[in-house]
Amino acid sequence: MPTLDFELAAQLAATTLRHAHTLGMRPLAAAVLDSAGHPLAVLRDQQASFLRPQIATGKARGCLGMGLGGRELARRAQAMPAFFAAINCLTDGEVIPVPGGILIRDTEGRVLGAIGVSGDTSDNDERCALLAIESHGLVADTGDHQP
Numbered sequence: 298m299p300t301l302d303f304e305l306a307a308q309l310a311a312t313t314l315r316h317a318h319t320l321g322m323r324p325l326a327a328a329v330l331d332s333a334g335h336p337l338a339v340l341r342d343q344q345a346s347f348l349r350p351q352i353a354t355g356k357a358r359g360c361l362g363m364g365l366g367g368r369e370l371a372r373r374a375q376a377m378p379a380f381f382a383a384i385n386c387l388t389d390g391e392v393i394p395v396p397g398g399i400l401i402r403d404t405e406g407r408v409l410g411a412i413g414v415s416g417d418t419s420d421n422d423e424r425c426a427l428l429a430i431e432s433h434g435l436v437a438d439t440g441d442h443q444p
Contacts, residue, residue, distance in 0.1 A: 299403050301401060306331075306337035307329075307340070309412060310429075311340060313428075314327060316425040322416070322421050324342035324344035325422065326339070326340065326414070328350060328356075330357045330412075332408050345416050352415035353422075355391050355392060355393035356414065356415065358388070358393075358411075359384075359392035359398055361400070361411045362384070363384075364408070366399055366439040367395055367423070368423075371394050371440075396422070396439065397413060397414045397426070398413045399412050399413075399427070399437050401430060402435065402436040406436070
């Protein structure tokens with residue numbers, strides 16, 4: 298079983314930022330957390346604003362805390378705003394339920410951790426992380442059902 302260590306986490310974060318640069322997107326930050334929600338790698342493009350790492354971490358933390366990808370978290374937050382307000386009270390505002398937060402799974406479906414990305418639109422943030430995850434032979438769980 299592959300593990301998500303700091304080297305792989307740093308590679309995932311760096312690959313995400315490189316994809317953003319190659320695709321001409323705004324400067325991003327990427328946070329890769331282990332399955333317990335602890336940061337392994339947090340990288341910020343030198344042009345990304347100072348809040349981007351915290352936002353990226355909040356996207357990843359929400360996915361791990363709820364066991365769902367960011368797209369499903371966004372749907373649930375819209376349907377149950379009081380519940381997500383309570384979650385944010387419990388976590389001091391550290392859950393950001395929007396696309397751009399992705400669970401990282403192995404090929405057997407086990408959760409290894411999560412990545413959160415912030416800096417462009419949520420769809421573009423997610424796109425860069427998906428490309429990075431795929432390039433490392435891992436499985437991305439955005440919260441949308443896979444075909």
